[in-house]
Structures are given as structure tokens and as C-alpha cells.
Amino acid sequence: MNLTEAYSYCKHIASHYENFPVGLLVAKNLAPHVHAIYAFSRIADDYADEGYSLKEKEREDEQKRKKRLDSLETWRAYLLDPKLCAKNPVFLALHDTIEKFQLPLNLFTDLLDAFKQDVLKDRYENFEEVLNYCKKSANPIGRLVLYLHRQTTDLQLLSSDCICTALQLANFWQDISIDLKKNRIYLPKDEMEQYKVNEAELFARHFSSNFRDLLSFQVKRTEELFDKGKVLIDTLGWPLKLEIALTWYGGKTILDKIKKINYNTLASRPKLGYKDIPSLLFKSLRRIYRKRANQEIAFF
Structure with missing residues (x-):
């Protein structure tokens, strides 16, 4: 297999899985490289989630778990030694x-x-553990995008980390009912205890004022992370600027949708739809052009 065929294979994987708005605004010359990174991540993620048709709280046997871990270790070996793959x-x-x-x-x-x-961990003792997971699961993707565009100042990398962590957290809070089916809980244990929310209530989908207050707290701290990272948009060129703006407003919209259902993500999963696209595009373009206009006024 030659390099052209390899990139075509990665594109096929990306097109099979990819959803709006990921990749729509990627520069043509960078698209093959985005597809390669996406294919690597997508397949590895599938290894990690393989077999999750299990019933709630049902444990897979050790043999299946070992198989998933072995697949990931093979992926790591291929990454570190090109001769093996x-x-x-x-x-x-x-x-x-x-x-x-x-x-x-x-x-x-x-x-x-x-x-x-x-594969190995389905509970988190505190928020620091959750953040450490985000640092490895989400932040690398943002940094890789910046490296591809050669936009890697300290401000850009750190702002990207804030946005990516916030996106991961927003995904956790919207997906609570989905993750329960996989026996995963990303709400920190110590904060569940603080707000008097227990696992039995979660699995019973029992919505209470305590759960509402707990999730409201999580949403607020996630919004603060989004706000810390927003400056990244202003440091980038076109079209990456628009893609990051759309991503930022998309994440914030998910949090707004959680608020609109009174934080009851035990009963339903708020998500973006095609009806949200015009609003996201309008907000993103307004942000970009308002900032540009302000800069031009300041210049004169």
C-alpha cells in the first residue's frame, strides 16, 4: 500500500464516522492529515468502547477486558515504532x-x-481526577489541530486546553444517562456526597433538587472554562477562526440546553441539531466581525 492509498483509507474512516461540524472548514491541504489523526483516534476509541452493549452495571469478563487492553497496547507499539506497522x-x-x-x-x-x-476506570474521586482525564482525552486533540496550523504560542495552547476540557465536561453532563448504561459516572464522588446524591438514585434515574444543584454547579464551572478559552478565537486566521468559534458556541449551546431542561439529563440528552446551525453560524460570524471592527477602530 502506498501513501496515497493510506490517506484514502483514513478519509474513508473519517467519512464513515464524522458528524457536523467536525472537519467542514479544514483547509484542503490539511484534510488528509486531519483524517489520519482522526482515524488513529477513532479506532483506538472503538477498542476502548468495544462490547459496550452490556446491560447497566453488568461487568465484562476479564478475558474481554484484556483483549481490549491488548489492542490498545498494539496501537501504542505501532505509534512508537513505525517498523512494526x-x-x-x-x-x-x-x-x-x-x-x-x-x-x-x-x-x-x-x-x-x-x-x-x-477500560479500567469508571468512577472519579474528585474533580482533579476528572480534569486529569480531560487533559489526556480532550486537550491533545485541540493541540494537534493547532500544530497542524502552526499556531502554537503558549496563549493558544493554554486557551485550547480550556476549550477542549470544557467541551469534554459538557459532553459528560449531557451524556449522564448514556454513560450510566456503560457503568460510568464522571460526576466526582466527593461532590456527589457534598450534594447528597448517591449512585442508586442515578441508576434509578431519580431526579431531585440535590441532583439539579449538583449539575448546576458543574455547568457553571464548565462555562467558566469556556470563557477562559474564548480568546483563542481572536488569535487565529481564517478558516480555523470560524471552526473554533463554531465549536465554542456549540459547546456553550449544549450547556444552555441543559439549563432549559432544568438540568435533568437523567431523563433526556440535550444535543445539537441542524436547527441550531444558523444560530451557531450567526453568533460565530458576529463575534469574529465585531472583534475585527473593534480592532480597526482602535487602530485609527
Whole structure:
């Protein structure tokens, strides 16, 4: 298999899984490299989540768990030693991308660590543990996008981390009912105790004022992270600026939808739909052009 065929294979994987708005605004010359990174992450994530048709709280046997972990370790070996995977199309494309853009390998190993954690860990003692997971599961993706665009100042990387962590947290809070089916709870244990919410109530989908207050607290701290990262939009060029703005407003909209259902994500899962696209696009463009106008006024 040659390099062109390898990138085509990655594109096929990305097109099979990809949802709006991921990748719609990627520059044409960068698209193959985004597909390579996406294919690597998507397949590894599938290894981590393989077999999750289990009933709530049902444990998979150790043999199946070991198989999932072994698959992830094979992925890690392929990442660290190109000689082991000369015929694997995903890694043929990925190693070419890594070399061309000098991408830090630790960003990929962090992702694999997060996928491994998905297999081994389903409870989090405190918010620091949740943030450490986000640091490995979400932040590397944002940083890789910035590296591809050669936008890697300290401000850009740290702002990206804030946005990516906030996006991951927003996903946790909207997906509580989904994650319960996988026996995963991302609400910190110590804060559940503080707000007097227990696991039995979660699995029973019992919505209470205590749960509402707990999730309201989580949403507020997530909004603060989004706000800390918003400055990233203003440092970027077109079209990445628009893509990040759409992503930022998309995450904030999810939090707004959680508020509108009174924080009851035990009963339903708020999500973005095609009806949200005009609003997201309007808000994103308004943000970009207002900022540009203010800068022009300041210049004169």
C-alpha cells in the first residue's frame, strides 16, 4: 500500500464516522492529515468502547477486558515504532503526518492513556481526577489541530486546553444517562456526597433538587472554562477562526440546553441539531466581525 492509498483509507474512516461540524472548514491541504489523526483516534476509541452493549452495571469478563487492553497496547507499539506497522494504512499515513508537522508523540500517547483509562476506570474521586482525564482525552486533540496550523504560542495552547476540557465536561453532563448504561459516572464522588446524591438514585434515574444543584454547579464551572478559552478565537486566521468559534458556541449551546431542561439529563440528552446551525453560524460570524471592527477602530 502506498501513501496515497493510506490517506484514502483514513478519509474513508473519517467519512464513515464524522458528524457536523467536525472537519467542514479544514483547509484542503490539511484534510488528509486531519483524517489520519482522526482515524488513529477513532479506532483506538472503538477498542476502548468495544462490547459496550452490556446491560447497566453488568461487568465484562476479564478475558474481554484484556483483549481490549491488548489492542490498545498494539496501537501504542505501532505509534512508537513505525517498523512494526509498515503495512498498516492508518499508521503509514499517521507517521507521515507526524514527521511533516513535527507533532509531539506525547499527545498521541496521552490519548491512548485516556482510552486505556476508559477500560479500567469508571468512577472519579474528585474533580482533579476528572480534569486529569480531560487533559489526556480532550486537550491533545485541540493541540494537534493547532500544530497542524502552526499556531502554537503558549496563549493558544493554554486557551485550547480550556476549550477542549470544557467541551469534554459538557459532553459528560449531557451524556449522564448514556454513560450510566456503560457503568460510568464522571460526576466526582466527593461532590456527589457534598450534594447528597448517591449512585442508586442515578441508576434509578431519580431526579431531585440535590441532583439539579449538583449539575448546576458543574455547568457553571464548565462555562467558566469556556470563557477562559474564548480568546483563542481572536488569535487565529481564517478558516480555523470560524471552526473554533463554531465549536465554542456549540459547546456553550449544549450547556444552555441543559439549563432549559432544568438540568435533568437523567431523563433526556440535550444535543445539537441542524436547527441550531444558523444560530451557531450567526453568533460565530458576529463575534469574529465585531472583534475585527473593534480592532480597526482602535487602530485609527
